[in-house]
Every structure is written in C-alpha cells, then in structure tokens.
Amino acid sequence: MNSYNFCESCGMLIKSGRYCEFCAPNGQLLPLSKIIERMVKAVVKKQGISEDVALQRVIAHLRKMPAWKDFIEKLEKETT
C-alpha cells in the first residue's frame, strides 16, 4: 500500500490530502500566479538559471499537473 500522495498542483511528495502546504497553506489552493511565482524563485535559486528559462520550465511542469492541466490549456487557447 502506498502511503504517499503527490500534490496535484506542483507534484511534490506529500503525506496526505491533495495539495502540499505551499500550494494550499490554508487548505485552499492558491491562484496559479502565486504558485508560478514561488516555483520560479525556487528554480532560479536551485539551478542558477534566468527567470525567463525558469518560467518556461515551471509552466512545462505545471501543465502536466491535474490541478492546472485544463486551466493552462484553456489559457493558451485564449491567447493564441
């Protein structure tokens, strides 16, 4: 039996629930912009890459996540 879950928003390993403490600090999922902002900062810090490159990587990651997949697809349809 698997006792771990993955955050549906960022993919982080969590013990229970649907979202990690960063994506849903009060049990309420933060807006996508906040999630992106936090993840970009983390990636820049960790990998030492520019914010533009980090943003592209974060979006590429988030668009696979159950919490954002449809949302991002819709956004991209509207902007193209």
Ligand SMILES: [Zn+2]
């Ligand atoms: Zn998360």
